[in-house]
Amino acid sequence: MAYKNKAIVAVLFANFFFGTNVIAVKHITPILVNPVALTTLRIVGTAILFWTFFGFNKSNQSFTKKDILQLVLCAISGISLNQALSIKGISLTSPIHASLLILTTPISISLLAAIFLKERLTKNKMLGLLLGISGGALLIFARDLSIVNNGDQTRGDLFVILSALCYSTYVLLMKPLAIKFQSLTILKWVFLIGSLISLPIGINDVIAIPWSSFDIVSCFCLIYIVFGATFLAYLFMNYGISQIGASRTSSFMYSQPFFAATAAIVILNESITLPKIIAASLIITGVYIANLTNSVNK
Numbered sequence: 638m639a640y641k642n643k644a645i646v647a648v649l650f651a652n653f654f655f656g657t658n659v660i661a662v663k664h665i666t667p668i669l670v671n672p673v674a675l676t677t678l679r680i681v682g683t684a685i686l687f688w689t690f691f692g693f694n695k696s697n698q699s700f701t702k703k704d705i706l707q708l709v710l711c712a713i714s715g716i717s718l719n720q721a722l723s724i725k726g727i728s729l730t731s732p733i734h735a736s737l738l739i740l741t742t743p744i745s746i747s748l749l750a751a752i753f754l755k756e757r758l759t760k761n762k763m764l765g766l767l768l769g770i771s772g773g774a775l776l777i778f779a780r781d782l783s784i785v786n787n788g789d790q791t792r793g794d795l796f797v798i799l800s801a802l803c804y805s806t807y808v809l810l811m812k813p814l815a816i817k818f819q820s821l822t823i824l825k826w827v828f829l830i831g832s833l834i835s836l837p838i839g840i841n842d843v844i845a846i847p848w849s850s851f852d853i854v855s856c857f858c859l860i861y862i863v864f865g866a867t868f869l870a871y872l873f874m875n876y877g878i879s880q881i882g883a884s885r886t887s888s889f890m891y892s893q894p895f896f897a898a899t900a901a902i903v904i905l906n907e908s909i910t911l912p913k914i915i916a917a918s919l920i921i922t923g924v925y926i927a928n929l930t931n932s933v934n935k
Contacts, residue, residue: 643880644881647874648889650873651870651871652889653892656892659736661862662724663732664854665855666728669846673721673842674843674846677840678843679862682868683828684831687824687828688825698817704818715806718803719803721835723796726793726794733897734913738773739797741772741798743924744766744927745805749806768923772915891924
């Protein structure tokens, strides 16, 4: 029981990091760091942390050529593209919009599984997809005129949705690897490969960062994004999955918009509007129905 309680606390902290990450990203990009540079710093920094703490763990497992190809595809979809699109989207839209649209990930996983893996779409799954898509569409077309939205909000919302689709692709590609290898082994390799992809693209943008303009808060936000919202968050999520299972761990994803909304209201003075409340209700209900169906089918 003690291990289950620790796992629940770990998963809550992981979702706290994921939810409040949008505030930290919003603070430093695009004013101090452009999205390309921040993506590079996040991926490379996390890769260094994983290999520093876990890189020399002994393992009897070896990768085949097929496994390596799978790892590369996972790194492209789940690390490089996912992080780049997510940070770009957050820089343009509001934190609450971003956190709610990220919540559509389980819905997009169901949709992609039906298209590419030929998994059957039940009535409940279709209802969940419809509700989730409706909520996402409402967020995109309901303009938010709060002071934190100085960019192209609609374009930002679309980037966040594309990010969720990339992560969903990553989850589907990861399934065969997860059966054969430990999660930490997979994580350290996909982040390493992701950093090798992102570093040549973003190195010039990283060099151009005006470090002298960083104050204490900005430095904290950058450290928080890399160490807290990526490295620790992934570790806590993996621990939760190992102790209480993937389905129960994923159910805590509902807490992300709460953490993001609370932080956005307190720190950024963002307002809660009726369209946001309706969209949140549609998305959360849709995700709940899809997850409920999956649990029943299992």
